Amino acid sequence: MAHNANMDLTEEDAADLQFPKEKKEVLKTLNMNVDNDSNNHISLREFKASCSNCLIDLVAPHFFCVECKIPICSHCFCNGVEFSVHKNDHNYQILKDTFVLFENSDWTAKEEITMLKAVLRYGNWNAVANELPKRTLNEVKDHYDYFYLKRKGSNLLPKIKETQTDVFAEPIVPYRLKINNTEDPPRFQPNTTGYSAMAGYNPARSDFEYEYDTSAEDLLSNLKPIDESDPHYSLMTKLQCAIIESYNRRLRERQRWKAIMRKHGLILTRKCLSWLSRYDITITKPVYMKLIRFMQLCEPEHFEFILEGLHRIGELKLHISRLCDFRSKGITTLGGAQLYHKLKNQHEEYKKDLKLFQKQSRYNWKQVQPNVPSATEFFVNKRRPAFAPLDILGMPGYEKLSVKEMDLCSTVRLTPTLYFELKNLLVAENKKMGHLKLQTARRLLKIDVNKTRKLYDYLVEEGFITKP
Known part of the structure; x- marks a missing residue:
């Protein structure tokens, strides 16, 4: 029997664990928090993640045979299973996950395992924090950084090899990509549909051949030098300066429109319209045609976030409407909804087939005609309607x-x-x-x-x- 046994089982627990013994009548149990005695210590090399008998994954609490050095699940232990050299009267320990794993920490082993599994599964701290409702997001991040990345919990944890980029930021190298690695912009021939769709943009020059507000230069076309001897020299000079300032404002507005077209991808009109067409069902065209007026006030990513958010709202509204329709018909399960949708489509097809069949006078049973194909041949050989x-x-x-x-x-x-x-x-x-x-x-x-x-x-x- 194990030394320094700790009797931590209640009478109900002991009653649940009773099974016939061959040699021993009294068993003492040990919890996971054993002392520093080398006889009771369980090393990581001895620990296995599955039962030695049935090979199922171990779930705390489970048992550890002190004499055979093997883990046993609760089901095999309660049934008194004996296998290989293991006997059901061997000394054992109860392994739990409610103990604190690291010093100076209040995290239990169960929370540690849950956090590590969530990190491997999601790779996102918000999703990891959702798996630990009693811990905040900052607590989870700080705990993982301190006990695992900095190895403050145990020296047995693997050490991350440090590189130069971990200590020093990677220098920025301009023009790292070669010209061959970038995509060549589309270059349409003049007087073609693609050329006109790019709003006068010339990819070879990276500029617009047809400028926005083409009449802006007309302001300067009639300006002439003013003679200093002119009695209205001062007034005419101020007037010309005002005209030039007006011309500069129109040039700035021209550059602003060019920047908007470049940033938001409005050079290819067809591509922009095809992108907006995905919102025809959820946002609808009249709504997003009004929203694009605010495109000039937003960054491209922010404007796309706005449309995607409204699109998601429309999708949720569509799903809610369908769920309400299913519920009104008495459907409460996902399988039932899928079956109803499938049968509904079949019913619509049969209904259209019947209407088309009834419109044919030669298939009317009141008019008996020789060599008339049967109804089965009609449905098999008929041409399906173009649209559902x-x-x-x-x-x-x-x-x-x-x-x-x-x-x-x-x-x-x-x-x-x-x-x-x-x-x-x-x-x-x-x-x-x-x-x-x-x-x-x-x-x-x-x-x-x-x-x-x-x-x-x-x-x-x-x-x-x-x-x-």
Whole structure:
């Protein structure tokens, strides 16, 4: 039996650990905080992270056989498992993780392990601090720096090899990259679409061939030298200085616009518009077209952060709307929502197939015709429709739509905000003229004629507009 045993088990714990013994009847336990006796010391080389019998990962508290020098999990120990040379009457120690690992510290071993695992998993101090709710961010950083990086906790910790860059800051070497390592700017031929999209920017000269405010030089075109004998010499001199100062202000404004176009990447118009198009669903085009007016007041990164934040808000709103829709239908699990979404898409496809089938007169069962293909052949060989219904759930303005308007926007593939814009335009024209023709609606909307026809028929049916 181990010397200097520490009886730290309660009666309930002892009752849970009872199992038949062959030779011993009384067992004494030792906790992890053993004294400096060499017989009770457990070195790091003897410690293993898995049970010697079942090989599962050890979770505190577990046991350590003093005679065999092997760790045993709680399950194997409570069942009195015997394997190899290990017997269930050997002396043992209870290894816990509630003890303080380092001197001059109040961190338990459990907190130390949690911190080290979080550092390996995340590599981010904010995420590591979230795993330790009882510790602040500064406490976690200071503890890791003092006990691990500076090795104040134990000399057994690995030492980081110091290099010159650790002690001295790395010197800045200008022009480190060669010209071949950088990307060559696009150089379009004159009078091409790409050339005009770059707003007159010439990559070869790194300057604009067509200047902003091209009439600025007209201020100086009519200036002439003034004779000192002129009686109005002083007044004319001040007037010319004012003209030159006005010219300088326009030059500064020209340079400011050039800097804005360079910093924000506005030289390639198509690339900028394609970047903004990703916000059509969440922020919507009317909103971000108003926000780009403030681009000149922000740094490129800050302006992008603003748009990304609004984009994230729109995505969260979309997810919340979908969750509310699922909950209203009695769906409470993620698997059920995925199954519902899949079956809904299949139902929409079958519904379109049925409508297309019913429109064919030759497939009408009332009209018996010879050599008519079966319905199965029709569905297999038919051409699929070009576009599927638009999923408008959660889009901006979705909550303002009625049930019929939701079906119309989904079928015609109109976003709610665009639908309201087109509707208000047609209703205003109807109030102005007293009626509205379909030809006039097509001229005003300038969208697909089929979409215009369906929208026009719906507004006439609901009484928003009247036919002549």
